[in-house]
Amino acid sequence: xxxxxxxxxxxxxxMDGTIYKGGTLFPFTVPFxxxxxxxxxxxxxLTNNPSRSTDDYLRHLAEMGIPAKxxxxxSSAQATIDYIHINHPDVxxxxxxxxxxxxxxxxAAGFISVSDSPxxxxxxxxxxxxxxxxxxRLCRAAWWASQGLPYIATNPDFVCPxxxxxxxxxxxxICACIERAVNRKPDVVIGKPDPRMLEGILKRYNLxxxxxxxxxxxxxxxxxxxxxxxxxxxxxxxGEATLEDVAAAVEKPDLVLDNIEKLGKLI
Numbered sequence: 001x002x003x004x005x006x007x008x009x010x011x012x013x014x015m016d017g018t019i020y021k022g023g024t025l026f027p028f029t030v031p032f033x034x035x036x037x038x039x040x041x042x043x044x045x046l047t048n049n050p051s052r053s054t055d056d057y058l059r060h061l062a063e064m065g066i067p068a069k070x071x072x073x074x075s076s077a078q079a080t081i082d083y084i085h086i087n088h089p090d091v092x093x094x095x096x097x098x099x100x101x102x103x104x105x106x107x108a109a110g111f112i113s114v115s116d117s118p119x120x121x122x123x124x125x126x127x128x129x130x131x132x133x134x135x136x137r138l139c140r141a142a143w144w145a146s147q148g149l150p151y152i153a154t155n156p157d158f159v160c161p162x163x164x165x166x167x168x169x170x171x172x173x174i175c176a177c178i179e180r181a182v183n184r185k186p187d188v189v190i191g192k193p194d195p196r197m198l199e200g201i202l203k204r205y206n207l208x209x210x211x212x213x214x215x216x217x218x219x220x221x222x223x224x225x226x227x228x229x230x231x232x233x234x235x236x237x238x239g240e241a242t243l244e245d246v247a248a249a250v251e252k253p254d255l256v257l258d259n260i261e262k263l264g265k266l267i
Contacts (some may be wrong), residue, residue: 005213005255005266008232011036011043012201014216017239018260022163025064026238028261033066035264043072044201048155048191048221050077050098050128053105074200076155076191077102080126081109082200083190088150091123097141097174098128116140127186128154129171146182155191157221161239193224198231215260217241223253236260
């Protein structure tokens with residue numbers, strides 16, 4: 001399948017585990033991006049982590065030595081915003097379980113973030129990867145879920161990758177907590193592997209799915225997204241997935257490589 005990579009016009013790049021790990025940029029990332037530029041191939045950064053706004057992600061990438069434009073960044077928060085605008089155009093008031101940076105992203109898109117009060121009723125509950133999580137807000141989110149409001153999760157991940165000696169509890173685990181408390185799952189879970197995560201990229205760059213390669217380190221999100229969206233899936237072993245995971249997978253990635261440095265040599 002390596003020969004098929006020559007047909008790709010755009011690379012959708014997962015971030016943590018693919019271009020960096022935790023706070024450490026892989027040494028081959030910038031040379032890989034430069035090679036894409038030299039070849040006239042476009043790319044974007046696609047992440048399930050909604051904890052940073054677009055502006056914060058751009059600053060984060062710049063601090064790592066990766067210049068990026070707004071149109072090259074697409075997060076599960078942006079995908080959730082797009083989903084609400086398209087499918088729930090009348091929704092304005094949200095109870096957002098997320099970081100201040102994520103909440104700022106929604107407010108910039110025209111939504112109102114309601115307070116932690118039973119009297120400040122939202123139109124919808126949105127739960128994300130909240131590293132600023134407080135017990136009272138978790139309880140309020142569970143309350144609104146129990147009241148039958150539309151309920152959306154930004155991403156399905158149970159943990160977030162890190163190079164630190166800690167487990168970063170992600171959105172999927174927070175939603176599992178709410179589920180056990182009030183016996184309700186989210187109505188919709190955005191983020192990889194939902195194909196809507198790639199639709200934003202296809203629209204921005206006017207591409208067909210078969211012209212895009214989804215590059216990432218997780219089989220159950222990145223590679224499943226590629227399959228769900230009809231894109232080419234490139235699994236890199238620089239993050240979570242191992243060769244043992246590949247062997248155990250029912251649906252195999254189109255291409256498996258050690259890292260994006262090896263991918264650059266095939267382009």
